[in-house]
Amino acid sequence: MKTPRGPRVVTGTVLRTPGDRHSLRLHGRTVVVTLALLTALVVVMGITLTTGDFQLSVGEVLQALTGNGSGAADFIVNTLRMPRLVTALCVGAALAVSGAILQSLTRNALGSPDIIGFTNGSATGALLVIVVLNGSMTQVAVGALAGGIVTALVVYLLVFGGGSPGFRLVVMGIGVSALLIAVNTYLMTRANWQEALEAQAWLLGTLGNRTWDHAAAIGLATAVLLPVAFLLGRRLTMVEMGDATATALGVNVGRTRVALLFTSVALAAFATAVTGPIMFVALAAPQLARTLIRSSGPGLVPAALMGALLLAVSDLLVQRLFSPALLPVGAGTGTIGGLYLIWLLVTESRKSRA
Template sequence: MTAVLRTGPVSLRVVPRVAVVSAVLLLAVLAVGVASLMTGDIELTASEVIASLVGHGDRASDFIVLRLRLPRVLCALFVGAALAASGAILQSLTRNPLGSPEFIGMTNGAATGAICVMFFLQGSMMMIAAGAFVGGVVTTVVVYLLAMKRGVQGFRLVLVGIGVSFILVAVNHFLITRASIYEALQAQAWLVGGLNLRTWGHVTTAGVGLAVLLPVAVSLGRRLALLEMGDQAAQGLGVNVERSRFFLLGTSVGLASVATAAAGPISFVALAAPQLARKLTRSAGPGVFAAALMGAVLLMASDLLLQRVFSVQLPVGIVTGAVGGVYLAWLLAHEWRKGIAR
């Protein structure tokens, strides 16, 4: 069942189940966000957090909420949403559940670009973000060209991306071994992926990138859904296949790059969030917006769990990586059993 809302020349197709799931996920984002702002060495109540957010808190609560905790929470929200939206695009384009930025090589390429800026230019946050974007773009172009043979097939794109990704991991480790001890420690901590010590500069990087690219991804959702049907079917329905794939890949690499620049290469979120969102919405299409909300919930909840369980400040990439390993093992086993059943 689908409803169509029209306002002049603009029409919007609304699927009730998708809308309900998205609303529930949005409420979950708000709930986890408030719980995260309450959590820390100094516990705050929900009323104190809300008072600070609306400008009626006391000086101590305002400092804790607005200066110390809110940048971390917003960074988790924006980075999780960006990674999940990037993963949703790639999984639809490749028609493969393993189609995510870490497997295509985008994340490691963005990490290489960011590390080069850190080591050779000692750049600011914006320069690191630019370096991550350039690294992600160059990696994607290389993978795309290597995978191109009478067009780009999703399975071949994933295989080439995995090979390039391993090469970039080796490059990143080589750069670290050639750096000073301080730079090496800084880069290694960043490569784990985390939200500790996030500032408003990190929030701005991820937030601006998401605000620009997520509407583009959502607007391209119809083309993405048609491309899932196969190149010939999409072309028969009037889609310029290669140009659409190029724009979608560019949007995906942009989302993954700004997320990597803000928080490092965090794994699992881009892989799992789009699939979980699809299961909840029962949608045949990519569902980029629902996937973005699911990614935000996953990363924010992982960070909150880390703060609740451990007294030390551990990178959230450790949690997502551990959970992601278990999820990947289950996914591969599930796909293998499905292939046997066929």
């Protein structure tokens, strides 16, 4: 399933640094969409922090955030709601940018870390720590990170040796993902009931009981990796044009592809290590962002904002609509993402027949 690539029209305003050493092209529609997504994020954050079993006003939330709130408001905002919200925003952005990079590299709408096995590799690493090593939650996170990176390395070694790298990455990734699902199922059957409950809770993907430690971990990861991804965004756009064109424009295609793939895998692995596998955000967010900005380029910044918004909205809905039940956010994103995937497959099928 190829991601549509129309003619590339270069428009917009170019900002240049003194000496013309660096430049930034701003497209009017992209700027408008970015501002709209930022506004929507602010609204969702306000609703998340003010609503719930304990209602707060905007003023009370602001006072709590600045350290001047009452004891109850301070506990609810700074201990319960804010760490969970920050974790959701960072994980959503990380997954979306990871998916956007992979979809651009593979030129395929299904090229996302949860489809081609990287997320399942993280799950395998976490399950090995839970079932075999009886590790702590910190060790589970490290195992998830290592599992995602090892899986990506295996897929990379299997893929980049001939044929179309993008097509081979998707096909090989789906095969590796199926194998890892079988391994994960086997590990679950070998676990005792307590280990199985712990593993199942992690595999569902949840933002419940997230503390500032979780928020700080994923916040630091995104603070380092997202700027790297954004800086590589221009090269990614050139690679989308084809290896020959990118090389003619001065891009080292091999090194650029490796750097982008590593960045994508690291973003997905860190996100999965913090929350468990949250499905379909990496698949849907980049596609929705592309649709809004109407650009043939990867649009990493709008994709990051869209991912943060999708996960924050999904978590808000599962908290408010199903309260007092503790429904994991993975159930919400799985439902939304499943419907989106069906729509995407039907749409692409109709296009191929036209």
